[in-house]
Structure formats: C-alpha cells, structure tokens
Amino acid sequence: MAFNKDLASRLEEMAAMLELLGENRFRVNAHAKAARVVRDQTRDLSTLDADELKAIDGIGKGMAERVAELRDTGEIADHDELLDRVPGGLLDVLEVPGLGPKTVKLMWDDLGIIDIAGLKAAIEDGSLAKLPRMGAKTIENIRSSLAFAASAGKRVPMGVAMPIAERIVAHVRAVDGVTRCEYAGSLRRGKDTIGDLDVLCVAEDGEAVREAFCTMPGVVDVIARGDTKCSVRLKMEWDLGRWSGALSEDDLGPTIQADLRLVPAASWGAALMYFTGSKEHNVRLRERSLKMGYTLNEYGLFPEDTTTDEPPQKRGVEAVAGESESEVYGKLELAWIPAEAREDRGELEMTQDEAEYIVELADIKSELHAHTTASDGKMSIEELAEAAQERGFHTIAVTDHSRSSAIAGGLEVDRLMEHIEAVKAADRKAKGIRILCGSEVDILADGSLDYDDDVLAQLDVVVASPHAALKQEGEVATKRLIRAMENRYVHVLGHPTGRLIGRREGLQPDMSAVIAAAVEHGVALEINAHWMRLDLRDSHVLAAVQAGANIAIDCDVHHPDDYDNLRYGVLTARRGRVPRGLCVNAWPARKLLKWLKARRA
C-alpha cells in the first residue's frame, strides 16, 4: 500500500527531525511508534475514517488528523515545516553508525555540518576532533563507517546472512573451552532482512574466543574489542564460499557487522533473550518484570530492590532465573515465546498451547508449487518427486508455468495436456509419494487467468500468481487478486505481491481485502519460501492468520537446492504465528486431497 508506506516514512522522518531539534522525547517516540504501526497495517489507511484510525493502538487524535491531511492534500504541514527547519542532508548524517541526535546537532550548531560531504571535510581538516567526546577511536569508526557507506547500515536478505552466521558459529564453537554458541538478533527472529549479526557464546577462555573472532577469515575491520563484546565488519562474499580470506585493500565489497558477546553460563537464557530481542519485546518483558517485583537484564531475572543504582548481579544478588529462556518466561508467568514471534505484536497474550501449536519445519509434509524441465525447472518429474520424498513429503504438486510466461517456458494448452499425462504416469509408478498435476497459472493484469476453466478443471492443484504488471495501482491490484481467487479452480494464491526483497516493491493491494476474499473462497495464501521473496511477508501472514485464512508454505522449486529455502518460509510463517491447522502443507495427505477437491464441489 503506497499510502501507508508514504505515511510511515514521513512519520519516521518527523521523529528523526524532532529528535534533532531536541523536542520532547515522548513526542519523538510517539511519531516513531506510529510509523511502525502504520507500516504493519494491512488495511489501506486512506480508506479509514477518524474513529477507525483512532482505534489503532498508537494512533490518537493528532496522528489521525495527519493521516487525513496526507490523504486529502498529499502533504503533512508539520512535516514540511520540519523540513524547512532541518537541512535534508542531516538525516543522512544521522544514519551514520556511531552518530546520534546529540552529536549531529552539535556538529550542525558548532561546525555548520549539514550533510555527509561536510562531515567528511570536518574529519579531514581536524575540526571534528575539537568537539567533546570525539576521540581518535570514535573518529576512526566514523571514518570507517563512511568508507563502507555503500553497505554499512544497509540490511541484507536473511538468506544471505544465514550462511555467514552459521559459519561464524561453527568457527567460534571450534575454539577450545567454548561450551555454547548461537546466533541471536533479528536473524534468530527470522526477519526477512538482517542489519547485523549477533553471536553469543559461553567460554572458559575469553581471550581465545576474542582472538578467534576478531581474526577470522573475512574480517576487514575491528570496531570494538572489549572484555565481553567485540564488533567486526565482515566482507560479504563470505557467503559465496570465499571463506579463505586473502583480501586486498581494494577488494572491499559489501560488508556486514558482526558482534560477539561473551556471557556467563548462568546467564545464558537471559542473555539469549536479551540479544534476540526485539527491542520492543524486551521492553514489554521488563515492564512486566517490574510490575511483578523483579528486574530483568541480560544477566538474569532478579528480585527487585530499589535501594541502589548498582545492578543486582554486581551486588551478588541471586537470580531467580537466567540459565534458560523457558525458566525466565516461566517466572514471568508466560509461555515460552518462539523467537520469531517476539515483536510486540500481542505475543505476550499467547497461551502455552497456542505457542506450541505454531507450525515448525518438521511439520511440513508437502510441496504445492514446483517446476520441471517442462517450463523453467531443472529437474524431471521423477527427480522432483524423489527430492520431495527424501525430505519426507507425502505429496508433491507439479506446477509448471502457464503460456503467458513465455520467458519461463510457459506451457501452451496442448503441451500442458501432454504434461498432465506424463505426471499421471509418473504418479502411477511412484511409491510412497503422491504426485499431483497442477499449474502455476498467471494472473493476468485484469485478474483473469491464463487458462480457461475447462483446462483448469483437469488439474489437481492450481496456484495462481501475478508475474507481470506488478507496478499497477493498489486498487487495481486488489481487484485483480480478488478476481483470481473467485475462480473456483484456484487453490493457492502464489507470491501474492510479487515483491523481490531489495529489488522490487511488487503489488501494493489492500491486503485486508485480499485476506477476506481468501477466507471467503477457501483459497490458501502462499508464503513463497525463497529468501528473495518471502511473499506473503510476516505482517500479512499475521493478519491472515487472525482472519482464519489457510496458509501454504511453498518452495517454488526450480532446482534441488530450492527445497532448502523451506526454513525461511517456515520462519516467516512463525513470525505470523501460523498454527499447524491453518498450514495446508502440514496437513496429512487425506486432508489435503479432500481440501483440493472440495474447492471445486
């Protein structure tokens, strides 16, 4: 939804500018929270009236007026006024890691710095060093942030970050005396993009781990090296297998920051919770702790005693919990909350049963979206089925592209008919797995489908997906997707928006309307598991689940390795708290087949 996105970025800018101007921090936070809430909304906010807007948590009178203002005039007067008072380039300066609002304001007031170019000049001529708290190390870190500007602070797709994190963890675990090591942060929460990597470890010999971490292959810069925390920048090509290092100065490509935290064994659970986040989730937990007479930090959950500022662990206060996450959640009278759900989106209200019923990787027993050499896949029908069977699946659907996807080798009707026969023959021969014939049918720009109904009727499974006209207006897109789902032969709405992370925005339909239509027609909404797609995205999944829509988690298999992407799809599903009962791929074969047939009855 273009409107929500526009609104959210304006509110974010307002928060940043208010902060730079030293305004009331609650006002700043209110704008930042409103921006976050707006971004998570599945409804197009321009279609809501004032009362509906104010019903949203975080949106009050003032914000509701701003929404109406943007809808009616295309502008927000307060936003424009702030832009007049704050030079635009300062917002870029604020983005530089190591610089916060106080410092940026000081640089602006004292040195007249209003953009990145001014900052660079102030570093070179030494004037920056004259500001308070600008020591050699800090300036060096700013300089290095600027040198890596192309990538520093930029988020990378989860699928790129994951292999890097796994190698770091393996590297650290190989150090003598390391008893535990895991990655935490947004990667553990399964966010679609990752800002940096957080690695926790328990070690007998801290110095050995620090040394191993700061000198591991791929490190191009050590930002901090303290007793319990080290930060480095890593060259990104790591994930491409260039593990062996041998980097020259002019070889610097995109980098990602990785932090190592050394924690005491007794604090493992508390530390893992703290570094897993999200920040918002942690804040909720700490508020709850205080209300229950505890204080929570990364060392543990402690009985609250308010007499001193010194942290409890330093005074020898005994923690009531801290060794494991479930122990801490338990003392707070909460279910253990899956890491992926820790976003302050209502997860604290989950019961133990709800938490345990969330779908997991081992539950997935079928794949409903796969391609063969008949269109743009790399495997034959048999190879596809064999790979599915190795994963323990009971059903695989062969869904090659339809005719409009010419570049992807889409099938004309006569070829589709031959293909159906080939699939049926393979299914008759196959043992222990059911091979269904299907199609990934293009949803054309107007919402009509690429094959006629009499053709679709001959298929066991129809996945309908948008591939072209992905820049059309949101309202047109909403109608397009709904019209496709109204067709009684459609089972799954494939990658509903067509977004590609970091590359293409995709359709911006009114997702609430799309979800409502999916529920009405019994169509499953797909979470396309490829890490470049993850489409539906997490916030859409949560809204779909709350509306009771069925969810399909599919790998959109083209190549044998594509099955490995399932983990990313499942992480996204868990962020949306998908229960097993709503995930069609987690159903037993009989239930799945019954559902496929029932849609057409």
Place this chain on the structure above:
DNA sequence: CTTGCGCACAAGCCCCACGTGGACGTGGG
C-alpha cells in the same frame, strides 16, 4: 503525541557496554 483514567491531567521505556573524559552519548536488543 498517546494512553488511561475519568472528563483534566499525569505518565510514558528498560538496562548495560564502550569510548571519552570524568558524566554523557551511542548502540545493542
């Protein structure tokens, strides 16, 4: 600026490591 309680106003988001410089800003979740 929002929420909650109650119709005008108070309270709101925590707790820690690091670097700099001696108390504060930033970044971490």
